[in-house]
Amino acid sequence: MMQLSAEEWQAVRLSLDVASRSVLVSLLPAIGIAWLLTRGRFPGRFLLDAFVHLPLVVPPVVVGWALLMLFGVRGPIGAPLMEWFGIRLVFSTDGAALATAVMSFPLIVRAVRLGLEQVDPGLEAAASTLGAGPIDRFLTVTLPLMSPGILAGAVTAFAAGLGEFGAVITFASNIPGETQTLPLAIYAATQTPGGEATAGRLALISFGLAMCGLILAEMIGRHMHRLLGRF
Amino acid sequence: MLEVSLRHGFGGFSLDAAFTAAPEGVTALFGPSGCGKSTILKAVAGLLRPDEGRIALDGEVLLDTAQRVMLPPERRHFGLVFQEARLFPHMNVATNLRYGLRRATSGATGPSFDEVLALLGIEPLLDRRPARLSGGERQRVALGRALLMRPRLLLMDEPLAALDAARRAEILPFLARLRDVARLPILYVTHALDEVDALADRLVLMEAGKVLAAGTVEELTARTDLPLATRRDAGVVIPCIIASHEPERGLTRFRFAGGELLAPLQTEPPGTRLRLRLRARDVSIALAPPGDISVQNVLPAKLAAIAPTGSPHEVFLHLALGETTMLARITRDALDRLGLVPGAEVWAMIKSVTFDHARGG
Incomplete structure (x- = not known):
């Protein structure tokens, strides 16, 4: 049986906290963007698509640096946030969640898009002839039918968010109890003499959480498809 | 009375058709595959914007490209039965049937939920999901759903084309009963002559995007200058x-x-x-x-x-x-x-x- 110290527990709890906040923040925008990319017909769709996928290919440190530029206390977004609302994102849990959200955003968008592409537009056409307007159709037909994609995206992003390192450490730094999530704690442990045991325990927990996330995503996906009458 | 006049071009094909449908009974749009009859139906339903055209029902204009009028499908209140039933897979039969009913105009009248169940023999299916219905059952539920939205006009796009001969024979009598009960104008697209014989009061004969002739079934089947006459079963x-x-x-x-x-x-x-x-x-x-x-x-x-x-x-x-x-x-x-x-x-x-x-x- 593994015994975790208070600090180690803190890192686990913080990771779960940051990952769930990041999913909550990015879910609605991801659904909107996925809709635009799948159904939208506008100039620049290609550019938007590329932009959304940037975090997958750009080094995470660069994403963290860009966030620092934008949301830093003197950045074009960070300064007004601080001044008007007293919100400081850098070096805070919220900031860690923001960095995680940006990094996992393409994962959610991709999964939601896959879900949306499985929705037969003919069903939405049928709903329109039955008297349902655009919002009504989206809520009663499109959204339920794309929900397996949304859930899969949310769970995958959550699992990936538990392990976000580069962007978080760059933007939010490595503050125990504030921004020190699991991977940051592991990294800190490996840099500390005699920290191998801590690093090992936390690595095992990371591995377990990621596995649980992926298995959960698969199970939810199957269950949803059954609910939607696809099998 | 439904008045339709449309011009539409796509991919080397051009549609240029005008006709009227009687206020009651079935008007069949009949012609070979690819003659443009389904395009007409989509435009009447509001699912397609034609290049030019005007569509009016009982004097109310639904589409007039010259006046930049195009009512979206949800405000036309036309029931549409598709070739593939297009039932919502995440709802059971009862919820599918009520989908249109809940969104019907408050003043609109029509057969009640129970009457439709009896008419189409779908009462035993109410709790089932569409995935667990046969093709014929699905099409009956789709008919019921379109009827329960209390439509002002019923549009049917080859509703039997996806079914085998046995299922067609199963549905055809239901369609005939629906026509007699519904007291609505029905626009029925088909390329099967037996469906015309069984259901149509008036016929709009189409070929290559044009209307060749329109009139009662009796009139048109007695003419020898139409493609109908070249068929073996003429x-x-x-x-x-x-x-x-x-x-x-x-x-x-x-x-x-x-x-x-x-x-x-x-x-x-x-x-x-x-x-x-x-x-x-x-x-x-x-x-x-x-x-x-x-x-x-x-x-x-x-x-x-x-x-x-x-x-x-x-x-x-x-x-x-x-x-x-x-x-x-x-x-x-x-x-x-x-x-x-x-x-x-x-x-x-x-x-x-x-x-x-x-x-x-």
Whole structure:
């Protein structure tokens, strides 16, 4: 049986906290963007698509640096946030969640898009002839039918968010109890003499959480498809 | 009355069609695949914006490209039954049926939920998901769903085309009952002549994006200048009524505007209205009433006109029996041998008749 110290527990709890906040923040925008990319017909769709996928290919440190530029206390977004609302994102849990959200955003968008592409537009056409307007159709037909994609995206992003390192450490730094999530704690442990045991325990927990996330995503996906009458 | 006039082009195909549909009964858009009939239906439903056009129902304009008017489908209140039923897979049959009902205009009337269940025989299916229905059951539920939205006009896009022969035979009587109960204009797209015979009151004949002819089924099936006449099963459709049954002879007697016909015993009661198709190939001609002959129906007729067929060796004869016109297809050799000229008094021998489904009322 593994015994975790208070600090180690803190890192686990913080990771779960940051990952769930990041999913909550990015879910609605991801659904909107996925809709635009799948159904939208506008100039620049290609550019938007590329932009959304940037975090997958750009080094995470660069994403963290860009966030620092934008949301830093003197950045074009960070300064007004601080001044008007007293919100400081850098070096805070919220900031860690923001960095995680940006990094996992393409994962959610991709999964939601896959879900949306499985929705037969003919069903939405049928709903329109039955008297349902655009919002009504989206809520009663499109959204339920794309929900397996949304859930899969949310769970995958959550699992990936538990392990976000580069962007978080760059933007939010490595503050125990504030921004020190699991991977940051592991990294800190490996840099500390005699920290191998801590690093090992936390690595095992990371591995377990990621596995649980992926298995959960698969199970939810199957269950949803059954609910939607696809099998 | 539904008025439609449309122009639309896509991928080298152009549609240029105008027609009207009667305020009640079935108007069939009939033509080969790719003639543009489904495009017309989509435009009427509001699912397609044509390049140019005007669509109005009872004077209310739904589409007028010149005036930049285009009502979205959800504000037209037209029921649409698709070829593939398009039931919502995440809802059971009952929820599917109520989807349109809950969104119907408050003042609109129509058959009740229970009446529709009874009409279409779908009560036992209410709790099932669409994935667990047969093709025929799905199409019946789709019909019910369209009917329950209390439509002002019912549009059907080849609703039987995706079904096998047995399922078609299962649904056709339901469609006929729906037509008699619904008291709505129905625009019915099909390329199957038996569906026209069974359901249509009026016919809009289409080919390559154009309307070739429009009129009642009786009128158009009696014309020999339309593609209908080149079909193997070409022949007139005539309305008639069951006059009496003669069970001892195994025959039923039908009355039509030009006389009476005998056919094998039917199950419908006397007084039932039916339509018979008399195929031109099944009608032969004699100058004198023949004696011993197996053909049951030998009727006096007047040769009204002689018209060409697609074949140089055969002709169509237009035969007048009272008010009714009948077609016969005979060889040119027979025409010469009998010395037939317009105005001649002849005997029409009708070897067989085919029936459609009973019409209400």
